[in-house]
Amino acid sequence: MCGIVGFLDKRERADFPLGRTLLDMMRPMACRGPDSAGVALFGGGGEEKLRLRLPVEIGRTALSDALHEEGLMLMQSHPGGVYDARLVAEMEATDLEERLRRRWPDGEILCLGERIDAFKQVGSPDELEAAYAIAARTGTHGIGHTRMSTESRVDLSHSQPFWAHGLPDVATVHNGHITNYHKLRRRFEQDGYRFFTDNDSEIIGVYLRDRLAAGRSLEGAMRSSLDDFDGSFCYLVATKDQLGFVKDRYGFKPLMLAETEDFVALATEEIALRRALGHDFSASEPPPGTMKLWSIHADNEENTQ
Amino acid sequence: MSFTIDCRDKSTREINRRMREAIAEGHQRIEVLEPDARHNLGVALLSPVHVVFSGSVGYYCGGMMDGAHLEVRGSAGWGAAESMLNGTLMIDGNAGSGAAASIRGGTVVIRGDAAARAGVSMKGGTLLIGGSCGYMAGFMMQKGRIVVCGDAGDALADSMYEGVVFVGGQIAGLGNDTVVEEPNAEDRAWLDELLATHRVQGPTSFRKVVSGRKLWNFDRKELEVWKAAF
Structure with a gap:
């Protein structure tokens, strides 16, 4: 059990209070993951x-x-x-x-x-805020995570979001277990990839990097992960201008999606959407075995099931 | 007059306790304001009380209840009305996975869409979905009726023992050991009444999915059927 959240502002406002929004979404998810909290905010650049x-x-x-x-x-x-x-x-x-x-x-x-700014540490979202003043930070889109560790150590390194090592401006958050992690890790290590933690969630970034290096699009890589990962997973990916989700084919892990003219919001539980964003929109659970990717540039929506 | 509970600044336990106190005091109608998608609201209510939640609810709303009438003016999370014995749960919006799982009686109405595994292992009662449902709806159901006005996902009613599923739209894929039939006059009358009662706009016609009963008893001659079912 972990909590994941993601938010994308479709209005491309430079001063959007992204930090506060993500933090408000993460606070009700704190009970799903008391071990550590983290966010990856995307804004600015240059x-x-x-x-x-x-x-x-x-x-x-x-x-x-x-x-x-x-x-x-x-x-x-x-x-x-x-x-x-x-x-x-x-x-x-x-x-x-x-x-x-x-x-x-x-x-x-x-x-x-250029655009990623990730903060993570052991403890609650409130403690993350106390350490890094997330709420005051602006941005266009971002992801957040509250962790309940089941397989690996509780420390800053094993906390999420994970930067996809080697890929600038790409980060992931994951709820679930990738059960063929050891097998995949062995294969990737033979191919020269380095792992920094024993957290199975780290494999997502490595996998995406490997697929992109093989010439796949991000969307294609996310789609093929539905077949290549075993186990239960809902994961979010954020790049310098995109936000997307992948949900395993059995729907073992919950994920709620709300999309309006103004924003895309994703969270493990609806309570995160309601507390942070109010009541003027509907939310639903995407079907198992689906993925979708949005861009911050409205005219460039990559839209897939 | 209805009793009002404002959820703001209250824990789930406090909200449910107040609900019980109000019922004990004889209130027939309870309004729950700002539920904010909290989990476990209105679980195990055993009286014919009418509860209205002014917004979305979280997991297991109305779970294990017996005889209460619950309305949700929003969406519901996982396991809405799970293991309900009797009563009604009306959801204006969408429902998460496992809605009406294992219910033994009563009626669950979802005006929007239901996610995966709606009505799995139903042992009675009725699940009415105004929109579409995700995959594996009605998996291993044993009794009761599921009505899907829109489309149904893959593996519909997989390995069902008994009971019936009506689908108005497309079926992405039938589950193991299911048979599609035409609804008879009795079915149609029942469907018309159900839709009218709950003011749900139904399709012009339904298909009826029932158990093929091939998986009821193991038969060596049908080994292939069993192999395919795994």
Whole structure:
């Protein structure tokens, strides 16, 4: 049991209070996932930036120098060994990740991209808000997660959303179990993909990256995951300008969808939609074995079942 | 006069307790305001009380109830009226998975669409869906009637023992061991009355799905039927 939420503002307003909306949706989902909470907000843009988790807290000057050597400029420090940095020169995300791995083998990039801003930590949505002031942040679309761990550790690293390592501006949240995770992971590791956690949900981002690298569209990759993943899953994907869901063929996990002229909202339970968005719209459960992808640009809707 | 419960700032337990207190005090009608899709509202109500929820409800609304009349002015989450013994649950909007699962009696009306597994394992009662239903509706039902005015999803009434499913629209796929029949005069009269009673606009005609009864008893000669059913 976990709670997932997603929201996309169709009106393309730069000042849309996305943080508050996602937080209001996540709060009633806190009881589904008391272990950790996280959001990935998409807004702004222009320059590539990343958020980094390092295994030990390093002095600001030493860290700044070390990051500089890797082509990064330190922007901000957060508690718990989390740092924001800006890319000074253009660099492939995978190359950067490899360079950072050599320097800090237990560190990890939590998110990277022009528009993505992901925050996650152990604890409730209220604690996430206290640490990162999510409610004040704006954006066009985003996803959120409240986690109840069943298979793997409870720490920041195993929390969601997961950035799809190597793919700028792509993140996922997942409710359920991918039961052929070990088999898929073995195959992907043989192909050279690196895993940062023991959380089965991490496989979604790796899978999507692999399919995209093979020339599939995001929509095609999401659709084929319906056949390639076993188990129970509802997962959401957000890219720099898209939001989508995939729901397993048996409908083992709940997901409610509400779409109006103004927004697309997705949540594990309707209570999240009502608390955050009111009562002037209807909501329904998408059929099992379906997926759909929306774009923030209204004229460019990728619409599929 | 009706008794009013405002859900704001109240826990589910508090709301259900107030409902019971109001019933004990003799109130016949209860209005529940701002239910906000909370779970487990109106569960196990055992009196013929009339409860109106002013908005959407969450999981298991009216579950295990016996004789109450519930109206939902919104949608319902998973397992609406699950294991109900008797009474009515009227849902103005859509219903999540497993609506009217395992009910033994009474009537569930969903004016919108029902998600997957509506009316599974029904042991009596009636489920009326004004819109369409998702896959596996009526799976292993044993008694009772499901009426779908719109389309039905895949694996409809899979492995049903008894009971009947009426479908007005398209059937995406029939479940194992089901047979499609034409409704008889008695069926049509019953359907007309049901739709009129609940003011649901029905289609011009229905198809009737019943059990093929091949899975009732194991027969070696029909091994292929059994293999296909898994």
